Amino acid sequence: MSSTEATNKTPVVAEKTNTKSAREESVLQVERRDFVDLVPEKRPRAQSLRGFDDCYTDIVDYIVRCTHKIWDERDVGLIYTHYTHNCVLYNALGTMYNREQVVHDTLQRLVAFPERRGMATQVIWNGNDVDGFYTSHLVTGTGRHTQHSHLGKPTQRTFVTRTVADCMIHENKIYREWVVSDNMSVMKQLGLDTDVIAYDMAKEQFDKGFRVTDIGENRRMVGQYPPEMECDVSIAHTxxxxxxxxxxxxxxxxxxxxxxxxxxxxxxxxxxxxxxxxxxxxxxxxxxxxxxxxxxxxxxxxxxxxxxxxxxxxxxxxxxxxxxxxxxxxxxxxxxxxxxxxxxxxxxxxxxxxxxxxxxxxxxxxxxxxxxxxxxxxx
The missing domain is CATH 3.10.450.50 (Nuclear Transport Factor 2; Chain: A,)
Incomplete structure (x- = not known):
């Protein structure tokens, strides 16, 4: 299934509304809460989560807690119970097509930045436990470059960065994910040569046989027609x-x-x-x-x-x-x-x-x- 097809099949709310449902009312929000309040130990389940692990109380708790466990507590093996075997992960310069690639990529990133911490800034979501959930998770990351890695020798410099991960989730498992990180900001803060880093990224893709597909004209304007006056709002729920x-x-x-x-x-x-x-x-x-x-x-x-x-x-x-x-x-x-x-x-x-x-x-x-x-x- 293509990403466009996935978008069209994303769980939606049937009618457009701006009222807060009873189910949304009880789901945690990130902004004004400390971490320990976002992953409570004795909080009763506040949202129907059929098929999810017992420790999760709502969808925000799920995405914040499992991200923390995998990345900060180093329980990388949780990827096997929180991603499907055939999950697809999209980023701006490549796509991963299975769970084992996600495990390998996570391990490599943890090697470079063992002190990295990812703090949930906000989680915006929709869906339910029958059709599936969609979460958009904004993370503020901090850390220090202390280890040899694909970036070369450690610089000992600190960094701050922002990442957004959008996930499609069904019964405790992420089956599709889009990740965008501000990597240029990190490289600049570490004092690395961004031209060299970008060249190495491109060479890796080139050696695998990937090429840029230049389709020429895009759909903003067709021929000599101006841009469409009205936008397509069919993906909106409210x-x-x-x-x-x-x-x-x-x-x-x-x-x-x-x-x-x-x-x-x-x-x-x-x-x-x-x-x-x-x-x-x-x-x-x-x-x-x-x-x-x-x-x-x-x-x-x-x-x-x-x-x-x-x-x-x-x-x-x-x-x-x-x-x-x-x-x-x-x-x-x-x-x-x-x-x-x-x-x-x-x-x-x-x-x-x-x-x-x-x-x-x-x-x-x-x-x-x-x-x-x-x-x-x-x-």
């Missing part, structure tokens, strides 16, 4: 999600960046790639322009959206998206190369009274640089 998709289509596909001042709060905080923390509508406009300007023919396409009412007020919305185009503009990747670029991105929004007051967006400039180098190798 009125808020539908409205969010309309905003993003207007900004990214129709290039109406003035919309940002209408839908973002004047004091919005923007948490972006390369660990940027910026404030205000002008900053959001500039950072959005930076991405679109780097890929000026890019088509932005949402693949999944889910949301939860927030204990802090308003609604938290998670959007998984891709952007396809070519490196035709200046930006973080330097002089335009004309190479095809595929951006896998994750965005979390906090919407209060019809305005975005916080945005967390993660995509990886290092993966984009590796794509450029892979295209150049092919040439």
């Amino acid at each position: 009125d808020t999600e539908e409205q969010c998709l309309r905003w993003l289509h207007e900004i990214y596909n129709r290039r109406m960046l003035g919309k940002i001042k209408d839908v973002y709060a004047p004091n919005v905080q923007w948490h972006g790639p390369l660990l940027k923390e910026l404030y205000g509508q002008a900053a959001v406009i500039h950072q959005t322009l930076a991405l679109i300007g780097m890929i000026p023919d890019g088509a932005w396409m949402p693949q999944h959206i889910c949301s939860n009412p927030c204990e802090e007020g308003g609604t938290k919305v998670a959007v998984r998206w891709i952007m396809e185009g070519h490196h035709l503009g200046y930006g973080e990747l330097g002089k335009p190369t004309g190479e095809r670029l595929f951006v896998m991105g994750m965005s979390h929004y906090h919407i209060v009274k019809g305005k975005i007051i916080d945005e967390w967006v993660v995509y990886d400039h290092l993966a984009l640089l590796a794509q450029i180098k892979l295209g150049q190798m092919e040439e």
Whole structure:
């Protein structure tokens, strides 16, 4: 099954609504709780979880607790009971097609950063234990580079990074996952040569026979027609999600960046790639322009959206998206190369009274640089 098919088969809520259900009311939220409160020892099960291990009390407890056990407590073997044998894991420069690859990749990353800790920043979800759950898990990672690894000798430097992992889960097992990490930020904090790292990433893919597929025209504009006025909102489950998709289509596909001042709060905080923390509508406009300007023919396409009412007020919305185009503009990747670029991105929004007051967006400039180098190798 392709990722697009998977998106279409994702469990959804039957009717569009903005009311908080009784089931959602009892599920833990991450933001204002300490870790020990997120993985309680004696909390009764608060949500129906047919087929899940007894230690989990709701879907947020599940994703936070099992991630902690595997990555922080080093119980890597739990992957065998928490992923299906034929799970598929997508990232910006490759795909893993079975559970054993996930085990190997986890071990290698733990070798490089044994002090790494991943702290749940928020979990946005939908679904149920019959059809399956979908979770979007934003993690803030901290650590120190102390060991020899695929990155070379240790630098002893510390780092902070953001990662979003979107998971499709059924009866205690993840069967499909999308992971986006801000690896460029980590490499810069460690003082490593990002050109060399990106080249090595590309060479590994090239040696396996992978090549960049340049399909030319994308679906943002067909022939000489302008971008579509209306966006496809069929993946939305609530009125808020539908409205969010309309905003993003207007900004990214129709290039109406003035919309940002209408839908973002004047004091919005923007948490972006390369660990940027910026404030205000002008900053959001500039950072959005930076991405679109780097890929000026890019088509932005949402693949999944889910949301939860927030204990802090308003609604938290998670959007998984891709952007396809070519490196035709200046930006973080330097002089335009004309190479095809595929951006896998994750965005979390906090919407209060019809305005975005916080945005967390993660995509990886290092993966984009590796794509450029892979295209150049092919040439």
